[in-house]
Amino acid sequence: MLVLGIETSCDETAVAVVRDDRTILANVVLSQLDEHRPYGGVVPEIAARSHLDHIGGLVARALDEAGIGYEDLDGVAATAGPGLIGGVMVGLMTGKGIALVRKLPFVAVNHMEAHALTPRLTEGIDFPYLALLVSGGHCMLLAVTGPGGYRRYGTTLDDAVGEAFDKTAKMLGLGYPGGPALEAAARAGDPARFDLPRPMLGRPDCDFSFSGLKTAVRQTIDRLPAGALDRQTARDIAASFQQAVADVLADRAARAIARFRVEFPSSNTLVVAGGVAANQVLRAALSHAAGSAGMRFVAPPLALCTDNAAMVAWAGIERLRAGLTDTLDAPARPRWPLDETAAMPGG
Numbered sequence: 001m002l003v004l005g006i007e008t009s010c011d012e013t014a015v016a017v018v019r020d021d022r023t024i025l026a027n028v029v030l031s032q033l034d035e036h037r038p039y040g041g042v043v044p045e046i047a048a049r050s051h052l053d054h055i056g057g058l059v060a061r062a063l064d065e066a067g068i069g070y071e072d073l074d075g076v077a078a079t080a081g082p083g084l085i086g087g088v089m090v091g092l093m094t095g096k097g098i099a100l101v102r103k104l105p106f107v108a109v110n111h112m113e114a115h116a117l118t119p120r121l122t123e124g125i126d127f128p129y130l131a132l133l134v135s136g137g138h139c140m141l142l143a144v145t146g147p148g149g150y151r152r153y154g155t156t157l158d159d160a161v162g163e164a165f166d167k168t169a170k171m172l173g174l175g176y177p178g179g180p181a182l183e184a185a186a187r188a189g190d191p192a193r194f195d196l197p198r199p200m201l202g203r204p205d206c207d208f209s210f211s212g213l214k215t216a217v218r219q220t221i222d223r224l225p226a227g228a229l230d231r232q233t234a235r236d237i238a239a240s241f242q243q244a245v246a247d248v249l250a251d252r253a254a255r256a257i258a259r260f261r262v263e264f265p266s267s268n269t270l271v272v273a274g275g276v277a278a279n280q281v282l283r284a285a286l287s288h289a290a291g292s293a294g295m296r297f298v299a300p301p302l303a304l305c306t307d308n309a310a311m312v313a314w315a316g317i318e319r320l321r322a323g324l325t326d327t328l329d330a331p332a333r334p335r336w337p338l339d340e341t342a343a344m345p346g347g
């Protein structure tokens with residue numbers, strides 16, 4: 001089975017072709033970073049227009065790289081949310097158009113489900129597993145039992161973890177995009193120089209909160225004598241912030257592991273996915289937390305942690321195999337909780 005995947009929910013225009021034996025035949029990602037950099041963040045209108053300018057060419061390129069034509073496809077999958085509505089509509093309409101003309105089954109993919117299922121594409125792991133999803137818009141712990149099968153253990157009460165990285169990087173003048181810039185700066189920093197809070201540490205639930213940590217960074221900067229936010233100080237604050245996040249994620253994951261163990265005693269895998277999962281310090285902390293609890297730890301390769309369409313095509317394959325297709329009136333959904341029955345404190 002060959003599926004075309006399309007991803008346009010944020011600032012990457014991406015198209016991929018994936019086969020159901022877990023082979024990625026093409027994985028084209030066009031980043032819009034340069035277009036958004038002058039504004040220090042993603043501008044939705046610029047993003048939507050840029051997706052529109054590039055999507056057609058990228059579909060052609062992906063098919064070309066895969067060495068196939070439309071007639072070889074068995075399905076089309078496009079991200080339908082959550083994300084920036086203008087961009088989502090560009091990819092969704094493109095996918096629907098191809099499905100309509102080629103009479104192919106269509107799958108409207110939840111972007112977070114695509115992140116959550118990525119370790120099945122890269123490592124072939126079995127359901128169920130425990131997943132920590134960390135991206136620019138989300139931070140949650142879930143038991144994943146199958147396509148569409150999510151039991152939410154915890155979520156953020158305020159900011160997403162990627163958002164906290166991006167805002168902290170901005171405060172430190174580290175440039176855009178914030179996450180990778182902060183990680184790079186922190187490499188030369190002292191994580192023990194600033195004593196930042198570890199919100200939610202030790203709480204019995206599996207929820208997160210990052211706004212207090214962000215405020216603490218702001219106050220730390222404000223308390224510095226004038227002109228003292230030099231390069232090394234910024235690196236030290238970055239390292240201290242990253243260490244605080246690592247400690248919190250490891251603690252929350254440990255709570256979730258304890259619950260997962262009770263609910264799924266025969267399963268043994270912790271997965272981290274989403275853009276923030278590209279961070280090496282966080283990966284190491286989570287790997288350690290999993291190891292201490294006797295769990296296997298799986299993190300996708302960096303290029304499949306950040307946004308891409310191979311994960312969307314794969315989510316399409318998983319859903320098609322389970323008989324889950326969508327009609328061509330499937331809506332674009334700016335908000336789309338994975339676990340639809342649970343209330344979403346942070347949205």
Ligand code: KG4
Pocket residue numbers: 010134135136137138161162163165166177178179180183274275276277278279280305306307
């Ligand atoms: O999954 P993703 O590519 O897009 C969304 O679905 O949001 O995640 C993007 C987020 C951004 O907040 C970005 O700063 C963060 O992931 N990120 C990182 C790193 N690479 C990307 N955060 C920390 N360390 C990184 N190396």
Ligand code: ZN
Pocket residue numbers: 111115135136274275306307
């Ligand atoms: Zn994402």
